[in-house]
Amino acid sequence: MENALIPIHLLQGTALVWNMEDVRKIRQCHRLVGSLVGSLPRKPRQNARLGLPLQLLPEEARLLAEIRAAVLLRTVEHEKAAGGQDEGCDSEGSSSQGVEEVLLSEVAVYKQALNESYEEQWQLALQEKRSLLESLSEQIAQGRARRRHERGEQTGDPNQPANREDVKENFHFPQEAMMVQLPTARPAHSLTEVVDWQHPSPDWPHAGQLVHEIRYQVFRDLWEKGFFLTSGGKFGGDFLVYPGDPMRFHAHYIALCTVPDETLQLCDIVAAGRLGSNVKKTVLLCSAKQDGTVTYMSLQWAGL
Amino acid sequence: MASSCLGSKAQHQPPPPPRSAAGRLETLLQQRLAGRTESCCQIQPRRAIGAARTHAGRELPCASPAVAQLSCTVLELGTAASLSVHMAPKNFFQIILKSRTKSCACAERRSGSCCQRSVWSAFLGAILFCSGNLVKAEWKPREGLVELRSPAGKFWQTMGFTEQGKQCLLPEEAVYMLECGSIQLFYRELPLSIQEAYERLLSHKTVTLLQYQVYSHLKRLGYIVMRFNPCSVLSPYERQLNLESHHQSSGRLNHKRKRSSSSRSKNREENQTKRIPANDEICGRVANNDGSQSQLTSEQNSDWTKKESEEQCPTNEEEQTQDRSCAKLSPKVRDRPQSRTEDHISSKSFKTVERSKWDFVKIAFPNCAFDCSQTLYPKPYKDLLPENIAGQELDVSYWRLRVNQQREKLSRREREQLERECRYKKSVNADRAVRQCCSWQEYKQLLEQRNQQRRSKRPPHLWNDVISPLVQSEKVSSSASLLEQISILRSSHILDGAARPQENTEVMKIDFDVYQADAAANFKKSSPGKPYVRMCVRRFEEQVPDLRAVKQLTYQSEDVPVVFALVDNGDIAFYAFKDFKLPTDMYH
Numbered sequence: 001m002e003n004a005l006i007p008i009h010l011l012q013g014t015a016l017v018w019n020m021e022d023v024r025k026i027r028q029c030h031r032l033v034g035s036l037v038g039s040l041p042r043k044p045r046q047n048a049r050l051g052l053p054l055q056l057l058p059e060e061a062r063l064l065a066e067i068r069a070a071v072l073l074r075t076v077e078h079e080k081a082a083g084g085q086d087e088g089c090d091s092e093g094s095s096s097q098g099v100e101e102v103l104l105s106e107v108a109v110y111k112q113a114l115n116e117s118y119e120e121q122w123q124l125a126l127q128e129k130r131s132l133l134e135s136l137s138e139q140i141a142q143g144r145a146r147r148r149h150e151r152g153e154q155t156g157d158p159n160q161p162a163n164r165e166d167v168k169e170n171f172h173f174p175q176e177a178m179m180v181q182l183p184t185a186r187p188a189h190s191l192t193e194v195v196d197w198q199h200p201s202p203d204w205p206h207a208g209q210l211v212h213e214i215r216y217q218v219f220r221d222l223w224e225k226g227f228f229l230t231s232g233g234k235f236g237g238d239f240l241v242y243p244g245d246p247m248r249f250h251a252h253y254i255a256l257c258t259v260p261d262e263t264l265q266l267c268d269i270v271a272a273g274r275l276g277s278n279v280k281k282t283v284l285l286c287s288a289k290q291d292g293t294v295t296y297m298s299l300q301w302a303g304l
Numbered sequence: 305m306a307s308s309c310l311g312s313k314a315q316h317q318p319p320p321p322p323r324s325a326a327g328r329l330e331t332l333l334q335q336r337l338a339g340r341t342e343s344c345c346q347i348q349p350r351r352a353i354g355a356a357r358t359h360a361g362r363e364l365p366c367a368s369p370a371v372a373q374l375s376c377t378v379l380e381l382g383t384a385a386s387l388s389v390h391m392a393p394k395n396f397f398q399i400i401l402k403s404r405t406k407s408c409a410c411a412e413r414r415s416g417s418c419c420q421r422s423v424w425s426a427f428l429g430a431i432l433f434c435s436g437n438l439v440k441a442e443w444k445p446r447e448g449l450v451e452l453r454s455p456a457g458k459f460w461q462t463m464g465f466t467e468q469g470k471q472c473l474l475p476e477e478a479v480y481m482l483e484c485g486s487i488q489l490f491y492r493e494l495p496l497s498i499q500e501a502y503e504r505l506l507s508h509k510t511v512t513l514l515q516y517q518v519y520s521h522l523k524r525l526g527y528i529v530m531r532f533n534p535c536s537v538l539s540p541y542e543r544q545l546n547l548e549s550h551h552q553s554s555g556r557l558n559h560k561r562k563r564s565s566s567s568r569s570k571n572r573e574e575n576q577t578k579r580i581p582a583n584d585e586i587c588g589r590v591a592n593n594d595g596s597q598s599q600l601t602s603e604q605n606s607d608w609t610k611k612e613s614e615e616q617c618p619t620n621e622e623e624q625t626q627d628r629s630c631a632k633l634s635p636k637v638r639d640r641p642q643s644r645t646e647d648h649i650s651s652k653s654f655k656t657v658e659r660s661k662w663d664f665v666k667i668a669f670p671n672c673a674f675d676c677s678q679t680l681y682p683k684p685y686k687d688l689l690p691e692n693i694a695g696q697e698l699d700v701s702y703w704r705l706r707v708n709q710q711r712e713k714l715s716r717r718e719r720e721q722l723e724r725e726c727r728y729k730k731s732v733n734a735d736r737a738v739r740q741c742c743s744w745q746e747y748k749q750l751l752e753q754r755n756q757q758r759r760s761k762r763p764p765h766l767w768n769d770v771i772s773p774l775v776q777s778e779k780v781s782s783s784a785s786l787l788e789q790i791s792i793l794r795s796s797h798i799l800d801g802a803a804r805p806q807e808n809t810e811v812m813k814i815d816f817d818v819y820q821a822d823a824a825a826n827f828k829k830s831s832p833g834k835p836y837v838r839m840c841v842r843r844f845e846e847q848v849p850d851l852r853a854v855k856q857l858t859y860q861s862e863d864v865p866v867v868f869a870l871v872d873n874g875d876i877a878f879y880a881f882k883d884f885k886l887p888t889d890m891y892h
Binding site for chain 1: 432433438480482483484485488493494497498499506507508513514521844870873874875877
């Protein structure tokens with residue numbers, strides 16, 4: 001179970017993780033953070049805390065794929081078959097009919113599950129009501145006795161047990177009251193295809209791009225040194241480097257990735273250094289060679 | 305610390321035999337989670353919470369309520385389904401904070417796993433909803449929209465549209481509502497998970513993931529977000545002609561909302577091709593007007609003012625009254641040449657736009673001044689009066705006595721100002737030649753003659769040749785305008801010349817109209833009014849837009865500010881360009 005690959009789903013070039021168990025594994029076992037981008041169903045009107053899916057940086061996704069902890073997946077477009085169906089082409093041939101059969105069986109399974117679920121919830125609700133009645137039975141009995149007393153009747157007891165039996169017949173559990181789950185992740189058996197992270201494709205356009213390669217080298221090197229990294233757009237850098245979990249720590253460094261052979265503008269360096277000193281972080285200029293060695297240079301604002 | 309450790313224990317424990325309620329629940333959930341059936345987890349929530357409580361209580365009898373709740377949430381984590389929706393603890397956030405601080409205090413600094421777990425368990429996970437509260441909707445991939453199968457909820461006030469009598473949602477709206485747990489989305493009879501909804505509904509044809517992230521970010525903050533429709537923005541020319549009402553009646557009612565971007569851009573093109581020739585033809589003539597409204601009235605009033613001035617001219621014999629009345633008269637006099645030249649345009653183009661039902665030519669306003677001999681006024685037309693008021697004949701002589709006819713007393717400052725005006729501003733009526741004119745035509749001719757005389761006095765080598773004076777004395781009214789005339793660098797406005805560069809509008813386009821949240825109470829989808837800002841979604845890696853692009857966007861959005869939303873791996877930042885005018889020295 002531990003060795004199972006984490007599925008990372010690609011959508012328009014973005015790497016998303018939809019299972020929270022995987023999210024936790026990514027964070028705790030692999031020290032990668034990503035960012036949650038979905039609405040939190042319980043508190044949908046705020047942006048402070050978000051829910052699934054977890055969006056990973058391209059570097060994070062690639063790292064996970066490279067250390068064989070995860071696999072990049074894309075959804076197979078069975079839209080074509082579906083499109084044929086939508087247009088109502090009965091003459092489509094056996095394949096679409098096959099799809100339809102599968103569909104029908106799935107619908108049947110779903111309906112059946114829904115019914116079962118209803119039955120079970122009905123039972124549970126009934127139990128709940130019974131236990132409620134039981135716990136309140138004394139009060140009910142007292143109330144009845146009082147009323148009877150007021151009316152001046154004296155015949156009593158036979159009613160009570162009959163009442164408890166009635167509960168089942170009178171019990172109404174409306175269909176609307178049934179709880180249903182809005183699933184987050186897709187069911188496991190739908191069609192997916194593994195995407196190779198080494199070759200560029202519409203779903204994974206990052207492979208082979210110079211900027212991505214350098215960013216990745218830097219990312220991996222810092223990650224191997226035990227740091228936590230998040231994207232550093234907030235501070236005008238490529239990554240923010242944390243000494244521990246970002247939930248606990250402030251970032252210590254702003255990593256700026258540079259292409260080795262490119263000249264840097266002095267203006268940019270000044271801007272970065274100035275910003276870094278203002279936010280009490282150290283700016284790291286990082287560049288990677290072809291063989292994977294990464295060199296770092298830090299900027300310090302000396303007030304001479 | 306203690307609490308979260310307990311939580312983890314509870315979670316890692318293998319499911320007990322289905323004797324206890326909690327175990328029963330867990331096994332049930334696990335069975336359900338196996339496949340497609342995931343979508344219909346069944347739990348009676350109160351029961352479940354109670355079960356979880358007892359479960360935790362068995363572990364550690366002295367567990368406090370908070371601990372029980374925490375372990376309950378951990379249980380959710382283990383079974384991928386949170387039990388408590390509506391009974392989610394009110395102090396939800398408090399619990400997390402508490403456990404966090406507790407564990408933070410004692411946990412060693414580097415491994416933050418304990419505190420994380422409790423936070424996570426609370427925040428992640430699918431959720432159960434009462435099926436009666438969910439609006440059922442179906443995804444129609446061919447139309448690219450989501451059709452509601454049961455009546456919409458409160459969200460209908462700000463989202464969705466009606467097409468052929470059916471309530472529909474746009475894909476981004478549907479995905480957002482699904483994420484919020486307000487609708488249940490079906491596709492081919494099966495419910496869609498949020499992941500499937502992302503994959504199917506968000507595409508380059510409808511709304512990209514990037515745009516959706518911005519959309520949901522804004523929606524979560526409470527803003528009303530609509531797709532940007534270029535047709536809804538009036539061109540400056542349209543606004544000048546006051547086509548607004550016409551535009552709304554024709555454009556809005558037929559199809560309430562454009563959906564596909566292709567039809568949108570086509571419409572835009574059509575509009576442009578129609579607009580451009582029209583622009584060249586009429587724009588020059590109309591351009592000097594501030595707005596059609598004032599033009600309309602000035603045109604219709606011109607007859608009236610003319611009459612009035614003719615009436616007043618003979619009465620102005622006394623010099624005493626003249627200096628007061630000329631101040632009143634002068635704006636009218638200024639208006640006249642303009643309204644005169646426009647007579648022919650307005651007669652053509654304004655018949656269609658005419659709003660007022662009054663014909664001011666026929667309506668005579670009574671002159672109750674002291675010098676007017678007529679005192680008996682006839683009954684006013686019935687159709688000019690409100691229904692419940694009856695008009696009657698009136699002799700105003702009585703009223704006239706009660707009007708204060710004393711000369712106005714002026715303060716010293718007012719007197720000084722009047723004096724100054726008298727010294728520097730010459731009344732048109734002071735000119736004997738002007739007063740001799742008995743029609744507009746003659747007045748015009750007089751002005752023309754004078755102009756010619758002035759010109760003939762000029763030295764011939766100036767003005768008529770290449771050489772001309774740097775400053776034309778007639779045009780200089782103040783030192784500021786003089787400076788502006790001789791300045792070499794001129795400041796420009798962002799919209800200057802923006803009408804022309806329209807070739808590559810595809811490079812950048814506005815994505816959303818954003819309306820402020822506090823307008824939600826009286827917000828109407830059919831006439832949303834002017835948005836608060838317009839939003840343009842960009843990738844963080846993309847270049848900063850150049851001046852040309854900014855110009856185009858500003859031109860597209862008219863007077864509503866354009867804000868750029870940058871998406872950096874889920875983080876969204878907003879920025880905008882603002883037009884800035886350098887301050888000028890007034891007393892230069």
